[in-house]
Amino acid sequence: MTFLESGFSRVGFAGLTAFFLTLLVTPIVRRIAVLSGCVDRPAHDRWGRRAIARLGGVGMFLTFLVSALLWLPIDRSMISFLIGLALVFLLGFIDDLRRIPPYTKLIGQLLIGCVMVFNGINITLIPMVWLAIPLSILWFVLVMNAFNLLDNMDGLAAGVAGIASGFCLWHAVNSQQWTVAILAAIVSGSCLGFLRYNFPPAKIFMGDSGSHLLGLSLAALALMGSWHHSTQLLSILTVPTLVLALPIFDTCFVTIQRLMHRQHPFSGGTDHVSHRLAVLGLSARQTVTVLYVVSAGLGLLSVVSTQMKPLAVMALWLSVITALLLIGRYLAQVEVYRLEPPVGSPLTGSDAIPQKATLIETMLMHKRRLLEVLVDFLLICSVYVFAHLLRFEGSWDKDLQKLVIQSLPLILFVKLSCFAACGLYRGLWRYVGLSDIVTVFKATSLGSISSALALLYLWRFEGYSRAVFIIDGMLTFLAVGGSRVIERLLNEWISGASAQINTLIIGAGDTGAAVLRSIKCGGMNKRRVVGFLDDSPMKHGESILGVFVLGNRKMLPELVEAYHLQEILVAIADPPADLLEEVRACCQPRGLSWRTVSQSVLLSHE
Numbered sequence: 001m002t003f004l005e006s007g008f009s010r011v012g013f014a015g016l017t018a019f020f021l022t023l024l025v026t027p028i029v030r031r032i033a034v035l036s037g038c039v040d041r042p043a044h045d046r047w048g049r050r051a052i053a054r055l056g057g058v059g060m061f062l063t064f065l066v067s068a069l070l071w072l073p074i075d076r077s078m079i080s081f082l083i084g085l086a087l088v089f090l091l092g093f094i095d096d097l098r099r100i101p102p103y104t105k106l107i108g109q110l111l112i113g114c115v116m117v118f119n120g121i122n123i124t125l126i127p128m129v130w131l132a133i134p135l136s137i138l139w140f141v142l143v144m145n146a147f148n149l150l151d152n153m154d155g156l157a158a159g160v161a162g163i164a165s166g167f168c169l170w171h172a173v174n175s176q177q178w179t180v181a182i183l184a185a186i187v188s189g190s191c192l193g194f195l196r197y198n199f200p201p202a203k204i205f206m207g208d209s210g211s212h213l214l215g216l217s218l219a220a221l222a223l224m225g226s227w228h229h230s231t232q233l234l235s236i237l238t239v240p241t242l243v244l245a246l247p248i249f250d251t252c253f254v255t256i257q258r259l260m261h262r263q264h265p266f267s268g269g270t271d272h273v274s275h276r277l278a279v280l281g282l283s284a285r286q287t288v289t290v291l292y293v294v295s296a297g298l299g300l301l302s303v304v305s306t307q308m309k310p311l312a313v314m315a316l317w318l319s320v321i322t323a324l325l326l327i328g329r330y331l332a333q334v335e336v337y338r339l340e341p342p343v344g345s346p347l348t349g350s351d352a353i354p355q356k357a358t359l360i361e362t363m364l365m366h367k368r369r370l371l372e373v374l375v376d377f378l379l380i381c382s383v384y385v386f387a388h389l390l391r392f393e394g395s396w397d398k399d400l401q402k403l404v405i406q407s408l409p410l411i412l413f414v415k416l417s418c419f420a421a422c423g424l425y426r427g428l429w430r431y432v433g434l435s436d437i438v439t440v441f442k443a444t445s446l447g448s449i450s451s452a453l454a455l456l457y458l459w460r461f462e463g464y465s466r467a468v469f470i471i472d473g474m475l476t477f478l479a480v481g482g483s484r485v486i487e488r489l490l491n492e493w494i495s496g497a498s499a500q501i502n503t504l505i506i507g508a509g510d511t512g513a514a515v516l517r518s519i520k521c522g523g524m525n526k527r528r529v530v531g532f533l534d535d536s537p538m539k540h541g542e543s544i545l546g547v548f549v550l551g552n553r554k555m556l557p558e559l560v561e562a563y564h565l566q567e568i569l570v571a572i573a574d575p576p577a578d579l580l581e582e583v584r585a586c587c588q589p590r591g592l593s594w595r596t597v598s599q600s601v602l603l604s605h606e
Contacts (some may be wrong), residue, residue: 007178013171014071015185018063022193025059030197030204038096040205052202054096057210060190061089064213069187072179080119081220088112088144094210110145112216113137140219146247147215149254153274154202155195155288160295161214161248162191167243167299168221171306180224187217200284218244242302242320244297249273249324253331261337269336273327276334281526309394311401315385322378322483329371330487369425373416378423379479380415384408387472391465403463407455415447415476416456422446424480426544432484440481448473491520503527503567504559506583508523508534508542508549512571514546515597530563553579554587568594 032037033053040054056493064085072078085581091108094100100108114137122136151157169184191214197203204213222240241248250273255265263269277287301320305313368416388404419425422443452469455461503519505512512532519527531550534540550559568583574597587594 007176007181008173010071010178011181011185012171013025014067014182014374015169015189017070018067018186018189019193021063022059022065022190022197026056026194026197026204029055029059033204052205053446054205054207055093055209056194056198056204056206057089057092057208057213060194060206060210061085061213063190063219064186067189067196070185071182071186071258077119078179080115081121084112084116084119084220085105085213085216087115089209089211092148092207092212092282096207096209099334105140109141109212110137112144113140116140116216116220121223123223136223139223140216142248142251143219143222143244144212144215146251147218148208148211149251149272150247151206151208152210152270152272153278154200154284155198156274156291157211157247158191158195158198158206159213159292161218162195163186163292163299164218164243164247164294165221167302170299170303171239172221174306177224180221183217183224184221187214187221200288201456214420215247216353239302239305241317242298243307245298245320245324246291249328253328257332263337271479273295273331274329275334279334279336281460294604307386311404312384312389312463315382315389318378318382322375322382325371325375325378326483329375330490365601372425373485375421376416376480377412379483380412380476381408382409383475383479384472387468387475388465390471391468399463406457407464409457410454412575414451415444418447419480432488436484437481440484441477444473444480445476449474449549488520501527501566502563503529503569504531504533504556504563504565505529505547505569506533506553506556506569506579507575508544511573511597513544515569515571516547520545527567530565531559533559555583560586560590560592565592568592570594570596572596 030053033055038053038055040052067084068078068082088109091100091105091112095105103587115138117133117136123132123139147157147161150160165184165187167190169181172178172181172184194206194210198206222244254269257263257271257363258265258267258269263271274287274291278284282290299445301316305316308316310381310466387402388400392400422439424439424443448469452461452466452474505515512534516529520527529547531548531552532539532544533551533556534549537552540551542549556568568587570580570583572579580596583594586592
C-alpha cells in the first residue's frame, strides 16, 4: 500500500484540501455577495450591529463538494449523500435570498431527512422500523435547526461545528472507518478555513445555507460512526449526544425560554446562550472561546464514555445533564426579553386585561425550586453509581447491578425527603454562605444515614457494601454543596472577566469584607477589586475573599498609577477626617471617583 492509499494520509489530505479551498474561495464569495447586495444589516432581533456579507455557505458547499469528489470513493451511497447535502444547501440558499416561512422550511427539512434515511443513514439500534425511521428523520431536523439557531454570533457555529467534527474524526479513526473519517476531516477543514473570516469581528456570515449544511453533515456523521454499531445502547446514544450537546442544549434552552415568556419559538431573537453571556459582560471573543471550551470538554467526555461500562455511562450522562441544567438555571435569570406587551396586543398599561395563566405556566412560576429538586435527583443517581464504581474499582457484575437498581428508588425517596425536611430548598444559591453549606452537610448526612438504616431494615444489608455508603455520603455532600456554590462562582468569574472599573478598598475590616462580598455577589457589577489598603501592619499581605491587603494609606498614589485605578472605596464605619482628606487630595487632581461605603449604602463624597 502506497502512502497516498493509506487511510491516515487520505484523511489528512482531505482535511487540508477542504481547509485551503475554503481559505481561497471564501474571499471571492464575500466579494460577490457585497457587489450583489447580499448583506445582513443590523436588526432588532439580531445581535450584530454591522452590515456583513452573507452567503458564506456557498463557499463551504463548493469546498465540500470538490473535496468529497477528490478523496471519497464515488459510489451510489456517496452520490445519494451528496444529493442530500445539495438539497439542504439549496433550501438554506433560498432562505438567505428571500425569507422562507418557518413551516415551509420545516417541511423542507423533513423531506431532506426522508432522503437521508432512504439512503440508509438512520438509527438501527431500534428493532422496530416503524419507530426508528421517524426518530431518524427528527434527529436530522433537530441538528439542522440546532446549528441554524447556534449561528447567532460571529464564529460560534463554525467553531463548534469544527470541534464536533474533529471528535467525530477521532472516533472514526479509532475504529478505522476511513470513509466516515474523511467526511469528518472535510467538515472540520471547511469550518476551520471559514473561521479565518468568521471569527469576531466577522467579515462574512455563513447564512442558513452554511448552517443547514453543517447541521445535516454532523447529524449524518453522528449516525455513521462505529459507535452506531455498538452492542451497548447507552454508548450508541451517548457519543452523538455528547459531541453535539452544545447546539442541542442551546436549541432546547431557547425554545423553552421563549415559550415561557410567550414568545414565538421560531422567531429571531437575542436570547441565546451566547447572547446571555454577552449581556453578563463577556466580549464576543470571550463568549465564543468559553463555548468552544465547553464543546471541547463535552467531546472529550464522549471519548471517555466509549471505555466505560453501561451504568458508568449512565452516571456520566446524568452528570452532564445536571451540569447543563445548572448552567441553564443561571442563564435563565438574565433579562433579555422586553417587558412591554407583545406586538399586536390590543391593550397596554392599566387598560391591559391580564391573561389567564395555563397549568404549565403556573408550574413554571416555581421553576427554580422544581429545577433544584431535579438537579438533586440527578446528582443522587449519579453519585450512587459512582460510589459503587470507586468501591469496586470499576468492576460490575449482574448481581451488583441488580442491587443498585433495586435500592436506587429507595435511596432517592429517603434522600429527597431528608433534603426537604432540612430546608435545602429555601435558600437563594447566588447568596450561598457558610450557613448554607452547614445545612447541606446536615441534609446529606441525614440522608445517607437514613438510607443505610432503610436498607438494613428491608434487606438486612445483604450483598451491600458499607463502604459504598460512606463514599456515597461524602460524594453527595460535595456534589450537592458544589451545585449550590456554582452560581456564586459563575457570578464572580463573569464579573472578573467583564469588569471595567478597577477599584481599591481602603479598610480591611468587617465593613471592607462585607463590601467586597457585595461586589462579588452582584453578578452584573462592573467593579474589579484589585486590593485593600489598611494601616494595620498585621493585615499586610493577608487575603480577604481572594483579594490581598497591599499596604497602608501612604501607598495610595503609587497604586493609583500601578493599577490604573478608577474608583476608591473607603470602607470604614467611622473614617477619620485626615484619611478622607488624603483620599480627596489624591483623587481630585486625577479625576478619580471616590466615596465612603457601608455594608448597604454608598455615600458620595465630592
